[in-house]
Each structure stands twice: as C-alpha cells, then as structure tokens.
Amino acid sequence: MPLWFARGLRRGVVTTRYPARSDPSAASLPTPPAFRPRQLTVRAVDQMIAECPGPALSRVAGTLVFDAGACTACGRCARVAPHAVTPSGEFELASTARPALIKLIPILGDQR
Amino acid sequence: MKPGQPGQDEPTAAEELRKQIAAQFGRSLHIRTLDTGSCAVCEQEIRLLTAPHYDLHRLGFFFTPAPRHADLLLVTGPMVRAFEVAARKTYEAMPGPKVVVATGACALGGVYQSDPFVHGEVDAVLPVDVWIPGCPPSPLALLQGLGVAVGRLAEKTPGLEFIDGGGA
Numbered sequence: 001m002p003l004w005f006a007r008g009l010r011r012g013v014v015t016t017r018y019p020a021r022s023d024p025s026a027a028s029l030p031t032p033p034a035f036r037p038r039q040l041t042v043r044a045v046d047q048m049i050a051e052c053p054g055p056a057l058s059r060v061a062g063t064l065v066f067d068a069g070a071c072t073a074c075g076r077c078a079r080v081a082p083h084a085v086t087p088s089g090e091f092e093l094a095s096t097a098r099p100a101l102i103k104l105i106p107i108l109g110d111q112r
Numbered sequence: 113m114k115p116g117q118p119g120q121d122e123p124t125a126a127e128e129l130r131k132q133i134a135a136q137f138g139r140s141l142h143i144r145t146l147d148t149g150s151c152a153v154c155e156q157e158i159r160l161l162t163a164p165h166y167d168l169h170r171l172g173f174f175f176t177p178a179p180r181h182a183d184l185l186l187v188t189g190p191m192v193r194a195f196e197v198a199a200r201k202t203y204e205a206m207p208g209p210k211v212v213v214a215t216g217a218c219a220l221g222g223v224y225q226s227d228p229f230v231h232g233e234v235d236a237v238l239p240v241d242v243w244i245p246g247c248p249p250s251p252l253a254l255l256q257g258l259g260v261a262v263g264r265l266a267e268k269t270p271g272l273e274f275i276d277g278g279g280a
Contacts, residue, residue, distance in 0.1 A: 026250070036277075069217070094244045
C-alpha cells in the first residue's frame with residue numbers, strides 16, 4: 001500500500017466531494033461585474049450599454065437589466081464607470097433556470 | 113394547491129424527475145461534449161477537468177466518446193445552424209433520463225444573436241436543463257455546474273444580486 005494512501009486513510013481525508021474551499025487561483029479569475037446602485041446614473045449606464053460587446057446590459061426606465069449568463073466578464077463596463085462597477089468575485093453561476101441569471105439593478109445615482 | 117387542479121402535475125413530475133436523476137446519477141455519470149461552433153476555449157477548460165488538479169473522475173464523472181453511453185450532454189458554442197441536425201441526432205441517441213448543459217456565454221446567447229448562420233443559443237434547439245455562464249467558464253465553474261446538474265450541489269445564482277453595497 002502506498003504511503004500517501006495509508007496517510008489519507010488514517011487522516012480520513014475526503015477526496016470524493018466538491019472542494020470545500022475554493023481554488024487559490026479563483027481570486028484571479030475575471031468575474032462578472034457587481035454594481036453600486038447609488039453611483040449609477042442613467043448616463044453612465046447608457047455608456048456602459050454602448051460599450052458592452054454583447055446583450056448582457058440593457059436599461060428599462062430606471063433599472064439596469066444585467067444578464068449574468070450573457071456576460072463575458074470582459075470588464076468594459078468597469079472601465080466606463082470604475083466607481084460604480086466592481087468585479088463581483090462570483091464565478092460559480094450554474095443555474096437550472098435561465099431567467100434566474102437575469103438581475104435587476106436599480107439606478108439610484110440620479111436621485112440626489 | 114389541491115389535487116386535481118390544472119398545473120398540479122407539473123411540479124410533481126419535475127420533482128420526481130429530479131429524484132430519479134439524483135438516484136441514477138448520484139454516483140457516476142458519463143458526459144458527452146458537443147461543440148456547436150465554439151472558439152474551443154470552453155473545450156480547453158473542459159479538458160482541464162481531467163487534469164490531476166481538478167480530477168473530475170474522483171467525483172464520479174467520466175467522458176465518453178459515444179452519445180449512446182452518455183447521461184449528460186455538455187454543449188458549447190452558439191449552435192450554428194449547419195450543426196442543428198447533428199445536435200438533434202446526438203440528443204436523440206442518448207438514453208434517458210438525460211441532462212443537457214449549456215456551457216459558456218455563446219451557448220447562453222451572450223455572444224451571437226440569432227441570424228442565418230447561428231441560432232445564437234443552445235436552448236433554441238435542445239431542451240437545456242442547466243446553464244453555466246462564463247467566457248469561458250473556469251473548471252471550477254464547470255464542476256459546480258455538473259454538481260448542480262446532478263442535484264449534488266445547490267445553485268448559488270438565485271441568491272446573487274450583483275449589487276455592491278460598499279462605497280454607496
């Protein structure tokens with residue numbers, strides 16, 4: 001019996017489940033944006049929509065519609081409004097319903 | 113909801129299918145990958161799953177070259193129209209119960225719009241059960257997606273708002 005196998009048995013190391021803690025490299029992955037509603041203005045949002053290479057961003061009146069499924073985490077929206085957009089750090093986004101990936105972000109920056 | 117009302121059967125059937133999938137796929141599952149016109153970066157990430165670092169096999173997932181042996185169809189790409197027949201045949205060749213997983217932003221409709229060359233999303237042709245976003249989805253995201261597909265992991269998406277409260 002190989003030594004590593006015996007050690008694993010003795011310590012009771014579980015090797016057959018999903019990782020309990022995330023991969024160290026996960027921190028450097030590009031991730032979809034998270035928005036700061038109070039920093040978002042209609043003007044900035046429209047600029048972000050113009051810069052977005054896909055259909056991930058759209059605006060319905062005072063709400064930003066963000067489709068996380070269509071997002072390629074390219075970071076263009078964050079470049080347009082760095083104060084209002086930050087990386088979300090979320091990448092485990094699998095969903096059993098497509099609409100669950102579409103998020104509504106209120107635009108509150110114009111109300112001041 | 114009282115029994116006999118319309119729409120009653122649907123959640124029950126869905127719940128039964130979920131239980132069936134958990135019972136049948138809970139331990140071991142064979143995956144057939146299907147490239148419907150992707151740029152091949154999704155495939156690179158899928159290939160990384162078998163590397164020792166992620167070691168897909170320890171979780172009971174295996175890749176199979178034949179759709180007839182597959183339980184899960186891992187579809188990448190925006191579903192080019194030229195591939196539609198092949199995609200349908202692949203799906204039909206799989207034994208039931210079967211799961212279709214759309215992988216990557218292309219497959220979810222995030223890169224190409226529907227036009228004379230592509231459908232723009234996998235759901236237009238195959239009944240998708242699980243959507244895995246990402247361009248490309250990292251191996252960890254794929255692992256989580258596979259876990260969600262077989263009911264071993266809870267999905268995180270409904271709880272996410274993509275709102276950053278800091279600095280408000």
